[in-house]
Amino acid sequence: xxxxxxxxxEGDVGEEIRRMLxxxxxxxxxMTDDTDIAADLQIDSVDTMDLIxxxxxxxxxxxxxxxxxxxxxxxDLARIVVQxxxx
Amino acid sequence: MDLFDKxxxxxxxxxxxxxxxxxxxxxxxDEVLSAAEATINGRRTILAGTNNYLGLTFDSGxxxxxxxxxxxxxxxxxxxxxxxxxxxGHQALEADIARFLGRRSAIVFTTGYQANLGMLAxxxxxxxxxxxxxxxxxxxxxxxxxxxxxIIRFRHNDPAxxxxxxxxxxxxxxxxxxxxxxxxxxxxxxxPLAEFAEVKARHNAYLAxxxxxxxxVFGENGRGVAEADGVEDKTDFVVGTFSKxxxxxxxxxxxxxxxxxxxxxxxxxYMYTASLTPSVAASVGATLRRIAADPxxxxxxxxxxxxxxxxxxxxxxxxxxxxxxxxxxxxPGPAEAYAMWRRLLEAGIxxxxxxxxxxxxxxSLLRCSVSAAHTPEHIECIADALIAVAxxxxxxxxxxxxxxx
Numbered sequence: 001x002x003x004x005x006x007x008x009x010e011g012d013v014g015e016e017i018r019r020m021l022x023x024x025x026x027x028x029x030x031m032t033d034d035t036d037i038a039a040d041l042q043i044d045s046v047d048t049m050d051l052i053x054x055x056x057x058x059x060x061x062x063x064x065x066x067x068x069x070x071x072x073x074x075x076d077l078a079r080i081v082v083q084x085x086x087x
Numbered sequence: 088m089d090l091f092d093k094x095x096x097x098x099x100x101x102x103x104x105x106x107x108x109x110x111x112x113x114x115x116x117d118e119v120l121s122a123a124e125a126t127i128n129g130r131r132t133i134l135a136g137t138n139n140y141l142g143l144t145f146d147s148g149x150x151x152x153x154x155x156x157x158x159x160x161x162x163x164x165x166x167x168x169x170x171x172x173x174x175x176g177h178q179a180l181e182a183d184i185a186r187f188l189g190r191r192s193a194i195v196f197t198t199g200y201q202a203n204l205g206m207l208a209x210x211x212x213x214x215x216x217x218x219x220x221x222x223x224x225x226x227x228x229x230x231x232x233x234x235x236x237x238i239i240r241f242r243h244n245d246p247a248x249x250x251x252x253x254x255x256x257x258x259x260x261x262x263x264x265x266x267x268x269x270x271x272x273x274x275x276x277x278x279p280l281a282e283f284a285e286v287k288a289r290h291n292a293y294l295a296x297x298x299x300x301x302x303x304v305f306g307e308n309g310r311g312v313a314e315a316d317g318v319e320d321k322t323d324f325v326v327g328t329f330s331k332x333x334x335x336x337x338x339x340x341x342x343x344x345x346x347x348x349x350x351x352x353x354x355x356x357y358m359y360t361a362s363l364t365p366s367v368a369a370s371v372g373a374t375l376r377r378i379a380a381d382p383x384x385x386x387x388x389x390x391x392x393x394x395x396x397x398x399x400x401x402x403x404x405x406x407x408x409x410x411x412x413x414x415x416x417x418x419p420g421p422a423e424a425y426a427m428w429r430r431l432l433e434a435g436i437x438x439x440x441x442x443x444x445x446x447x448x449x450x451s452l453l454r455c456s457v458s459a460a461h462t463p464e465h466i467e468c469i470a471d472a473l474i475a476v477a478x479x480x481x482x483x484x485x486x487x488x489x490x491x492x
């Protein structure tokens with residue numbers, strides 16, 4: 001990334017994650033920050049780790065997969081992305 | 088509430104896919120007839136789903152060595168290496184492994200799984216970063232977790248993706264350990280080790296290569312893919328198993344690092360388990376000597392690989408990778424894969440069924456392994472049967488499910 005680091009907005013990040021998850025939303029549920037990634041969207045642990053890789057590339061950040069134990073909902077994931085943003 | 092409630096989805100999945108009379112995850116060999124044949128369900132069956140690549144499980148020298156050690160040193164050590172479990176045979180085997188690999192030293196573990204746990208939990212700690220291939224074996228994931236290090240995944244067999252992810256990390260903030268496998272156990276595909284070695288050197292990281300499926304198979308001397316690709320001097324740690332080409336059980340870690348031995352008193356998977364039984368240490372020493380002395384074994388294996396790969400490719404089967412000891416046939420989906428697996432078993436051919444989530448990319452496959460113990464007739468029988476079941480199954484690949492990047 002060039003220029004001064006810019007912290008991410010949690011709302012924008014949440015929206016981007018919902019966009020990335022849309023192809024997996026087979027039941028077409030209304031996704032919110034409280035949507036449970038595994039239970040509501042039937043996304044398994046491997047796909048969740050692949051999602052993390054895609055998010056790392058989208059925002060050019062590192063998210064160790066150790067943090068996955070703290071992620072249940074879309075909102076949890078958005079918070080981790082914001083915490084990992086350039087300071 | 089029941090402790091087992093969380094397994095209901097798995098119980099449902101298993102029940103929907105697998106019949107009680109043919110469980111692909113519970114096949115019992117009633118009688119093992121040779122390195123390449125067994126009796127299963129009363130039927131003489133060709134084994135094409137083992138990891139017995141050099142066919143050495145019945146090597147007479149290994150059996151004699153094991154029996155000798157059994158009579159001389161007993162059935163087990165009853166203790167860990169740091170207590171009463173170090174015998175002269177363990178130390179001799181460590182010296183033999185180090186000499187074979189041309190490394191300063193080697194440490195032997197009780198299983199291959201523990202070798203990865205022991206390496207990763209020993210080498211890396213909470214202030215370090217481990218970068219692992221996305222398709223890594225479970226033992227690598229578990230070892231990373233046990234280490235407490237930060238874990239970053241990179242895309243499978245993609246040195247440019249590793250380069251990008253290493254580039255995001257603070258060069259001074261932590262030690263970085265990159266872990267790849269020479270050959271991957273499900274698809275049988277091979278890591279581009281020279282490119283990985285170049286990337287790790289540029290980022291001043293360490294490189295560990297798991298040669299579990301490539302030891303004894305690749306390289307002029309059978310030292311693995313690092314030898315075949317000419318990057319042994321750029322590989323900091325070699326980890327592997329005795330339960331494939333060496334025909335027993337156990338694992339090893341070898342390196343030129345001057346301080347490797349400290350892991351013996353710092354790596355819990357080494358310290359807190361009973362050591363290899365003396366008979367196993369003796370048999371592994373014997374098969375290692377056989378591999379070093381008898382390159383014809385590898386030549387036989389590669390002739391079998393060439394023939395089976397050629398026949399399956401010519402018949403239009405969808406193979407997951409190029410030539411290697413693992414030839415995985417892609418199938419349309421789990422139900423079709425199971426039906427094909429079952430028909431093969433009924434035809435006297437045992438292969439491995441592999442279905443999601445245990446496979447990369449949600450692919451369902453029939454995993455065949457090739458052995459130097461297979462006769463030309465075995466190879467033709469395996470090919471005929473696979474081509475027949477693939478021809479009768481719907482070979483249209485399953486629609487691609489949604490995947491991330």
